[in-house]
Structures are given as C-alpha cells and as structure tokens.
Amino acid sequence: MLTYSFRLPPGPNTVAYAVAAEQLGYERVWCPEVPAFGHDIWVTLARIAEQTSRIGIGAAVLIPSYRHPMAQASAIATIEALAPGRLWAGFGTGFTGRYAMGQPALTLAYMRQHILQVRGLLRGEAVEIDGGMAQLLASEGWLPERPIQTPLLLASQGPKGRQLASEIADGLISLGAPAPGFDPCLVSINGTVLDDGEDVTSPRARTALAPLVALAYHFTYSSNPESVKSLPNGEARLASVEKVPEPVRHLSVHRGHNLDISNDHDQLVDVSMARQMTFTGTRDELRARLDAFEAAGATGVIFGTSGADVERELHAFAEVAGL
Template identity: 45%
Template sequence: MEVSCAFPTALDSPDNIALAEQLGYARAWVYDTPQQSPDVWMTLALAAERTERIGLGPGVLVPSLRHPMVNAAATATLAALAPGRVSIAFGTGFTGRRAMGYRAITWAYMESYIRAYRGLLQGEVVEWEGAQMQMLHPDGHAPARPVDVPILVGALGPKGHKVAKELGDGLYVTLQLPPFVNEYSWVPNLVWGTVLDEGEATDSEHARLAAGPGWALAYHGAYEFGGPAAVQGLPGGAESMDVVNRTPDDRRHLAVHAGHCVEIGEADQAAWDAGGHAILRDVTISGTRDQVRHRLDEFASKGVTEIVFQPCGPDPRAELERFLDAATG
C-alpha cells in the first residue's frame, strides 16, 4: 500500500509538499475548498516548481466551482509543470459545497461534467451548457492534446459507483469504505489521526491539536448527513449543538464547519470538553505506532491501495514523520 499525504490547501502547502517528498511520501493531494483556502491550482503549481518526484493532484475537485474548460486548462498547465506526476480526483462537495450552505451536486451533473472535462483534455469538441467548445491552446500555451492524466472519483453509493466505474481510473474514498472497494485497482483512502506515545491519553494536548480536526469531522458529517439529532447521539454532541444553535438557522453550517480539517472550532471544542474525545480512536487513525500499523493493515486487506494521511497541528513535520514510520516500519 502506497503512503501519501494530503493538506487542507494553505499558503505553506507548497513547502509542506516539498517536505513530504523529502520524507518519502508517494503523492500529495490538496483540497478544493475556496471558502477557507487559497486557490488549489496556484498551490499545486508552486508545489510542482519545488518538487521533482512526488505525485500531485487536487483531492477532490468540486465540479460546480469551475467551468470544465477552466479545470481542463489548469490540469494541462499542471501536467506541463509536473509531467507524469499529476492525478485528478473529483467529489460532490462535502467541504467545498456544504460549508458554503449548498447541498452536494447530483451524480447526473458529475457524470456530464467529467465527460466534458475528459473530452476537452483529449482534444475533442464537446458540448457544455448548449455550446460547442474545444481546447484551442496553441504551442507554448498548453501541452499538445491529448493530455492524459488519471481521474479518480469519490463515491460511496451506487450512483457514484456507476460513474466511477465508467469514467474513472480509480476510487477516492474517505470517512467510510463503500462495499465495492474491491472492484477497483486504485483506491486512495483519506484519513486523519496521530501516532500517540505509549500511555498517552486521548485527551492530551497533542491529541487535541494533531487529531482533533479529523475527529471533528465525525460531528460535521453527522450534522450534514443526519441532522442535529445525529450529532446529539455522539459524546458531547448536545454541547456541540448548544454552540451551533446560537447561530441563526441560515448560518448554522458556518458554525458547524468552522476550522474544518484545520483546527477545532468552538462547537467542536465544546464537544471535546464534554467527553467527545473518548471516540478519538474510533473515528480517526489514532493510537500507538503498532495500533496505527494494525489499522492500516486492515485497510489494505479490504482493498485500499493508497493511504492518504493529513497531518494537523503546529508541527506537520513531526506528524508526517511519525505516521510514515508507523505505516512503513
């Protein structure tokens, strides 16, 4: 199983990706989350200039954020800067849409978008929104078409599975493994957590800073997919919702997703303080070195071919080093 990393796109992501290359990570994915991040393509371009080997790609692009021609042109640019190193993943928008108050895009839209995007990179004339278009980039403006890059699709249910099988080169997963994982030869699985010292408690300051943002996704996901009642069913969920409910109805998603994947927000901190940290090992890949290694072996046995670790906290180097040691030792 390959060991890769991910970063919630930030101004220091290019430097962190260069560090990940030095440490030996196979690939670096960065998030398409404009409500809290700098531009994903600018970040990847800077990372391409600072690295030589590590794979690069957005994980995941949210189609509704850009016209397919824009993403096709950006993909071609990155492929020119980092030839042979680019992979693209698409998703329906957990953070890139829900944190802005929208629902996820439909799979019908995803299918039509990927078809148009693929066609553009192949040099074809495609139709989008009733218009005929083609990449017209002359020499020096983009690589010659076709621009061949692998495309992965983030899917959990049968509709996404159909699109991924028909149009994708692999399955990009996070939060849970769908039952069809074994039908794909390339399956990156995005995870959060931290390697704890022997005897270290799950409510240590290190655990809160390094694994807390990933732990908080259990509460964010419960809210988005099950509503307030689902959050209240989690340890500390009632305290979390007390904070969220202080916000007007039409802005509660802002309170839920504050700090998403980066730091613990106010509502998350309320849940943590009320005992929510007790489920840290259940909802993240957190534990001693041997426990983390065991969890990764379980993923591999279920069909995961690439583990994608997002470090959190004030010391990304230490988190990257500790996780890689656990994963490969």
C-alpha cells in the first residue's frame, strides 16, 4: 500500500501546514533545501519537530555543496535528538538549486563522496574530509548516541543515479516514473486536485498550475535555451528571458520557482497541457494514476503544489489518498 507525504517549501507558514498535515493523517512532510527562495531547511525542520508529535519529517532534496559534511551530519543528528526516529534525508544533485546560482548540477562522484562521508560521521566513524580526519565528537547527552541510523535516500531519474542509489542509499526518491527494486521508492510529484467539471484553465487552477508548469520551462532553459521554443508559447517566453542581461539571466528565470510567477516570464506559460505535464486531475483521475504508480513499483508518493493555496491542496490530496 502506498504511503502519502506532502512537500512543503520552508517559509513563513510551513510549520502551520505541517501541523495540519499531521492532523490529516499524512505519513511525512518533506522540505526541500532552497535557501535562495525561503527559510533555512534545518531551522524549519527543527520547528516542525517541536510542534508535532507523530508525523515523519523529511529533508529532500539536500544539495551537498551547500553544507560541509560535518555541518550536514550535525544537523541530521540534531533533528534526531528532537524527534527520534522521525527523520529521513534525501540528497540530490541540485539541478535547479545550483542553476539558480549560475552553477551546474553536482556530479555523481561528488554525491557519492558526500553521502558516504555523512553516513560515516553519523555512525561515529573518523572520516577523511578535505585531507583531514573528522568525527562527531559530541559528549554524552549533546547528540544522540552513535551510530545514528537516519535513512539516507538519493533523488534521481536517470539510470546512473539510480545505480548509485542502489549502491549507497537506503532508498530512492524518483523524479519521474517509479523504479522497481527500491524500498522505499518514493515518487515526487507536483500538481493540483481539480474539482469535478473544473478545467485546468479555470482561474483557480491556472493560478495553482502556472508555477508548476513553468518548471518544465526552467528545466528546459537550463539544459538548452533554444529548446524552450518547442514548448507551448515557448518563443515568447524565451524572448522575454533574453531581454535580461546575460550575467543575471538565470536569476530572473528561477525567481519564484515552484511558488508563483513573479519573474515577469512565467505569466507567458501555457497551462493547457497541465494534465500531461503535472500530477493534475479530478480525484478519481488521480486515484487511477496512483494505482499505476503502485503497480510500477512505487512504495510512496510525495505530493507538492505551488504557493497558491497550500491549505486547500493539503485537504484535497488527503481526500484523493483516502486519509
């Protein structure tokens, strides 16, 4: 049976949403590490840990280049102290998070090294980092006793990343179709739950969906700007982006990422294909898609939405999931 979690970007209302998710019966809330777009992930997760009692807490995806392995391990250990056994941590190459700073995604070799270093520190081992030996040296009572067994997952959609996950991670966060052979295999999705008879172009749905459909434009632009022209209304959007000076163009592209369309380009996004490009449909349509995920090997789903009406989506997806 699938498990159901909700993704909540760290921000001013995230703790309140997490409390609501616990009351609605979600298994876990996940926060992504997006420091350019909102609050710090570990501060937010600590606040959630203190304001909830049952719900699982997830950090995903963590982008290794943002934090030294020791700082990462200490943060994980701190949440374990606040909420024993409730934390899972997922790592990713930071395609969006790094492109928003003008940097490429991390290599899988970098990912391997960081995850193994963090895992070793959590076990209480002395680990080589940057040419020196490092170890969690906290005295008794300051951090949980080592080894700390927090599950470490890897987010990937390609075969090489999934092979790495099978070698060093405790599970997979799938950014596309499920992959058999992983437990857990959590499918990360974005969308909105349509009311019966509601079209994706309705004012409510378009407000919710435009930032999510825009992710395809952001991803395509970061990979190959000219390919944006192949997307609906892509030529107009690319022309809008190219009016921005090249050295800061990436900042303009990613502004409002996943939350809103405040960057002066995403209002040109065409949402007519949102059913195909996002996890969007009526309650019955989405239940059928969840069944297909489970049949393909998923063990759980992480549902996320834009910043338009998170409270509505928390309740609507809970109805879809039968919570």
